[in-house]
Amino acid sequence: xxxxxxTRIVVIGGGAAGMSAAASARRxxxxxxxxxxxxxxxxxxxxxxxxxxxxxxxxxxxxLTVYSPEYFERERRIRVMTHTRATMIEHSARRVxxxxxxxxxxxxxxxxxxVLATGARPIVPSLEGADGLNVFTAxxxxxxxxxxxxxxxxxxxxxxxxxGGWIGVIMGGALSSRGxxxxxxxxxxxxxxxxxRSLSCACEEKLKEKGVxxxxxxxxxxxxxxxxxxxxxxxxxxGAVKAGLVIMAAGVAPSSELFSAYGSKQKGAxxxxxxxxxxxxxxFACGDCATAYHVVAARQVYHPLGTTANRQGxxxxxxxxxxxxxxxxxxxxxxxxVFDLEMARTGLSSAEAAMYGxxxxxxxxxxxxxxxxxxGGSLITTMITVEQATGRVLGAxxxxxxxxxxxxxAFVPIVSEGMTLQRAVELDMSYTPECxxxxxxxxxxxxxxxxxxxxEHR
Amino acid sequence: xxxxxxTRIVVIGGGAAGMSAAASARRxxxxxxxxxxxxxxxxxxxxxxxxxxxxxxxxxxxxLTVYSPEYFERERRIRVMTHTRATMIEHSARRVxxxxxxxxxxxxxxxxxxVLATGARPIVPSLEGADGLNVFTAxxxxxxxxxxxxxxxxxxxxxxxxxGGWIGVIMGGALSSRGxxxxxxxxxxxxxxxxxRSLSCACEEKLKEKGVxxxxxxxxxxxxxxxxxxxxxxxxxxGAVKAGLVIMAAGVAPSSELFSAYGSKQKGAxxxxxxxxxxxxxxFACGDCATAYHVVAARQVYHPLGTTANRQGxxxxxxxxxxxxxxxxxxxxxxxxVFDLEMARTGLSSAEAAMYGxxxxxxxxxxxxxxxxxxGGSLITTMITVEQATGRVLGAxxxxxxxxxxxxxAFVPIVSEGMTLQRAVELDMSYTPECxxxxxxxxxxxxxxxxxxxxEHR
Numbered sequence: 078x079x080x081x082x083x084t085r086i087v088v089i090g091g092g093a094a095g096m097s098a099a100a101s102a103r104r105x106x107x108x109x110x111x112x113x114x115x116x117x118x119x120x121x122x123x124x125x126x127x128x129x130x131x132x133x134x135x136x137x138x139x140x141l142t143v144y145s146p147e148y149f150e151r152e153r154r155i156r157v158m159t160h161t162r163a164t165m166i167e168h169s170a171r172r173v174x175x176x177x178x179x180x181x182x183x184x185x186x187x188x189x190x191x192v193l194a195t196g197a198r199p200i201v202p203s204l205e206g207a208d209g210l211n212v213f214t215a216x217x218x219x220x221x222x223x224x225x226x227x228x229x230x231x232x233x234x235x236x237x238x239x240x241g242g243w244i245g246v247i248m249g250g251a252l253s254s255r256g257x258x259x260x261x262x263x264x265x266x267x268x269x270x271x272x273x274r275s276l277s278c279a280c281e282e283k284l285k286e287k288g289v290x291x292x293x294x295x296x297x298x299x300x301x302x303x304x305x306x307x308x309x310x311x312x313x314x315x316g317a318v319k320a321g322l323v324i325m326a327a328g329v330a331p332s333s334e335l336f337s338a339y340g341s342k343q344k345g346a347x348x349x350x351x352x353x354x355x356x357x358x359x360x361f362a363c364g365d366c367a368t369a370y371h372v373v374a375a376r377q378v379y380h381p382l383g384t385t386a387n388r389q390g391x392x393x394x395x396x397x398x399x400x401x402x403x404x405x406x407x408x409x410x411x412x413x414x415v416f417d418l419e420m421a422r423t424g425l426s427s428a429e430a431a432m433y434g435x436x437x438x439x440x441x442x443x444x445x446x447x448x449x450x451x452x453g454g455s456l457i458t459t460m461i462t463v464e465q466a467t468g469r470v471l472g473a474x475x476x477x478x479x480x481x482x483x484x485x486x487a488f489v490p491i492v493s494e495g496m497t498l499q500r501a502v503e504l505d506m507s508y509t510p511e512c513x514x515x516x517x518x519x520x521x522x523x524x525x526x527x528x529x530x531x532x533e534h535r
Numbered sequence: 536x537x538x539x540x541x542t543r544i545v546v547i548g549g550g551a552a553g554m555s556a557a558a559s560a561r562r563x564x565x566x567x568x569x570x571x572x573x574x575x576x577x578x579x580x581x582x583x584x585x586x587x588x589x590x591x592x593x594x595x596x597x598x599l600t601v602y603s604p605e606y607f608e609r610e611r612r613i614r615v616m617t618h619t620r621a622t623m624i625e626h627s628a629r630r631v632x633x634x635x636x637x638x639x640x641x642x643x644x645x646x647x648x649x650v651l652a653t654g655a656r657p658i659v660p661s662l663e664g665a666d667g668l669n670v671f672t673a674x675x676x677x678x679x680x681x682x683x684x685x686x687x688x689x690x691x692x693x694x695x696x697x698x699g700g701w702i703g704v705i706m707g708g709a710l711s712s713r714g715x716x717x718x719x720x721x722x723x724x725x726x727x728x729x730x731x732r733s734l735s736c737a738c739e740e741k742l743k744e745k746g747v748x749x750x751x752x753x754x755x756x757x758x759x760x761x762x763x764x765x766x767x768x769x770x771x772x773x774g775a776v777k778a779g780l781v782i783m784a785a786g787v788a789p790s791s792e793l794f795s796a797y798g799s800k801q802k803g804a805x806x807x808x809x810x811x812x813x814x815x816x817x818x819f820a821c822g823d824c825a826t827a828y829h830v831v832a833a834r835q836v837y838h839p840l841g842t843t844a845n846r847q848g849x850x851x852x853x854x855x856x857x858x859x860x861x862x863x864x865x866x867x868x869x870x871x872x873v874f875d876l877e878m879a880r881t882g883l884s885s886a887e888a889a890m891y892g893x894x895x896x897x898x899x900x901x902x903x904x905x906x907x908x909x910x911g912g913s914l915i916t917t918m919i920t921v922e923q924a925t926g927r928v929l930g931a932x933x934x935x936x937x938x939x940x941x942x943x944x945a946f947v948p949i950v951s952e953g954m955t956l957q958r959a960v961e962l963d964m965s966y967t968p969e970c971x972x973x974x975x976x977x978x979x980x981x982x983x984x985x986x987x988x989x990x991e992h993r
Contacts, residue, residue: 123968125967406963410965413967482970483945487941487945489965490949493962494948494954503862505864505868506947507941509871509872509940512940512941515581517944
């Protein structure tokens, strides 16, 4: 399959997944030809840092790109075509057609292996006024630059955020700490749909404490766009709110159009196996445009996340270059910090467990972060989801102020390895008074769950 | 075996293990008779809190007892005999002879099950002057009261600590933060023998930064005791140091004399199985006087620790009351905090791996605690010990300022379940910029170890 001067690899998308794939392919094969095609101006960007740029902690957006295109060209011999869009795959001829965004001129890139790392795009509800000049999404660095510019010029405005998921909540925190009045509108009855309501209410309280106004259970019905092109208010079921700035954070959808004519998809995401192979020989997909194997659900799911994109990119790149590399799957782990509140989860939530056919129960506990006599402790809320028949730990969620993201990591091997409560509760976890009570919230919650399981479910 | 009015259970020792055993026996059998025999005045004491009492953060020593003897008598119907010492087991007659420490009168307690939870005692080197009035050990609450009294009366003195293990280091920190000049003398060439030197040096630096003077590689040869009965200086190989107060922290040895005539021992500790049974039917042992099964070393070891004492006590108590309960073993996990430095470990160190016959290698990494662009991060040093042939993770040690104890807990299931690097590195750990970089030190160190293993050992 390799061309005379080595394998030709084309990567579509210069985000986390694409650049990880390109770098990984280079490590796997020092001779292969690698081309990355990226629509925007940046590659290798750290989207998770956008709130720091918005809130003013970072001054230069380039601090959110790990490496520049020049770096990849010079140090890794990877050709990077920015401002370039892939328009069509001609797989029978093993080539992809790309077009310069500015000039419009087309080029045909031949490949032996094609890696699709086209990412995801924000879902913008088709509402009257959604094209207003002060309506933004918060997906990539270009978005961040626009929002920051707007905020710098209008430092005392009102920001209306449509959507109370991860991005909505984090942007709400960033804009609020920047001094703006923030109104968060969420369609469902609680923020952070990945969390149980008994945990997400901690996030709601924290945001309210910092002055963010939250309206849950409301649908946005339209935006009042003035002649200036600016939106002045947002209408929702039951009211209206003035808006100087609107952030659309209603979730993302995989950007997988390029692959439309080819393999199978799940919720629009390109279905892959553990080698990141699509159904088409020679075409790989990774990151936010692709599915990922969930080790607890034991199936391919769509759960786009930066860490997954990086990990899948590595695997796709190595395999594209002829190596054999396996993706170890995801466990549904996520963490976020809103002001001083950390929220983290891994495995399946109660709702997900039901969706995947598990008969499960939840145990909710609240326990201290430190020994009773050690100063400065706080409470941590933990919910554990357990398979009823077996006692297997399917998932855990935590909210609190101290080491919650780090604590959830102790649950990651527990849920990934399919450990039962009986086994997990006997793990020899660390103890030192200023960092945990004798029974850390991790063990405390497992003990309580085991007690409940023993009493009620056997 | 049960007497007419229920099983008679006698527990020797009212520390963490003994009181856990008694409470667990009560939960298992609401009718059995339970007597706890304790030499000192306190039961259910939290030794780990002693530094907080010494440093002045706690005013009342009773804050370090979880429950009073009266609580156990009243709420759990457990007879608690404080100031009482067990002097002999007459197992053929199923009775134990106890003697009141104050009055000297003896009593014979019949039992069906006997639980030995006699703990450990500090090793005091047999040195000239070691009986000085200002020479203390730091094992129990009585010790803590004496030290605190001395320090309250002599707030500007010099404390010499003999031994740079866990207790020596923690007491050094507490006395230093109390304003005393502290000199720490350690026989080996580094503090905290359970850690590799490349990590324990962080502890040494932290203590020095806070003004503690450290001399490693020195043997204490004697103490100059004045006519007043007070020691005025401590002599060691290569010098002498003035002392207002001396703390002997040269390690502990199991208090197992009572059992001398009976079953087998290891390093003086009573050998038990996973049911906490000794070799003698009807006699159980738990806590600091007993061995514990090490899940990585796959054998019984002596590794006394508060969490283990609690866990083993529960198991011993349940089994003593006729239930069937199994101890899940230890993984060698330990954590401590000295000023703002956290140090934690789990599994086997390099030296322990060699001792238990593993052919292993270590990988040392230093990596950031947060994303590059998130404010306030610091460096975490991690050492992973890996079995050469299999790539199995045998142990991990960490030192740093942020969530190190919590981070080591993510390694606990990894080493306990015998996961390989290849498998562990694929765990879907959490990521959020203010709590970790994209690759948290846990994953970063595993990745580096895997890279090394792939390059050098296969």
